[in-house]
Amino acid sequence: SSGINESFSLIVSENGRAAVNWEHSWGDGATIMEMLQNVHRDYCEHRPVIGGGEKCDVERVDVRVEGEVRNDLDAAKKSFEHAAATYDLKPFVYEGFGKEDIKKFGMSPDSVSQFIFQLAQWRTFGYFVGTYESCSTAAFRSGRTETIRSCSSEMAAAAQAFDATNPATLEDITSLLKGVSQKHVNLCREAAGGM
Numbered sequence: 001s002s003g004i005n006e007s008f009s010l011i012v013s014e015n016g017r018a019a020v021n022w023e024h025s026w027g028d029g030a031t032i033m034e035m036l037q038n039v040h041r042d043y044c045e046h047r048p049v050i051g052g053g054e055k056c057d058v059e060r061v062d063v064r065v066e067g068e069v070r071n072d073l074d075a076a077k078k079s080f081e082h083a084a085a086t087y088d089l090k091p092f093v094y095e096g097f098g099k100e101d102i103k104k105f106g107m108s109p110d111s112v113s114q115f116i117f118q119l120a121q122w123r124t125f126g127y128f129v130g131t132y133e134s135c136s137t138a139a140f141r142s143g144r145t146e147t148i149r150s151c152s153s154e155m156a157a158a159a160q161a162f163d164a165t166n167p168a169t170l171e172d173i174t175s176l177l178k179g180v181s182q183k184h185v186n187l188c189r190e191a192a193g194g195m
Contacts, residue, residue: 111184114150135191146191
């Protein structure tokens with residue numbers, strides 16, 4: 001499929017290999033994967049075609065999109081391209097400090113990443129927002145995902161301590177960041193446990 005608005009696309013190549021691509025906003029990837037595993041299991045147990053059987057004619061189907069649907073797709077594409085052209089991304093890679101250094105301080109690298117998002121939000125807009133961070137619940141049968149609600153009061157207090165109008169001491173900031181990390185680790189455990 002070449003469409004960009006399907007829930008999922010099953011892609012089968014000429015050599016019979018298959019792959020799947022899905023758009024995530026409607027549901028979890030684990031749901032699609034479980035469905036495909038069930039289809040595969042059923043296919044393997046009840047093969048629809050057995051070697052030596054009758055030949056089956058296959059006819060190619062070409063999909064043509066015309067009229068109002070074509071106009072809507074063209075307008076959506078143009079709108080997307082305009083929005084994409086307004087983004088300005090300038091990556092910066094800093095290699096002088098990383099996750100192993102964070103671990104040496106007894107903190108979770110993920111908690112520091114989530115803290116940086118909230119600090120940037122606070123400095124840019126002056127308020128905090130909930131963020132989406134996915135957590136696997138695969139420990140449960142047919143486990144999907146849960147959301148880690150990482151924008152905690154500990155996160156907000158630490159971000160505000162970085163505010164130049166209310167400077168905190170290094171000891172205070174260290175203590176706040178360790179509190180952020182511990183709270184975040186607990187939130188991750190709770191999400192993974194389905195709580």
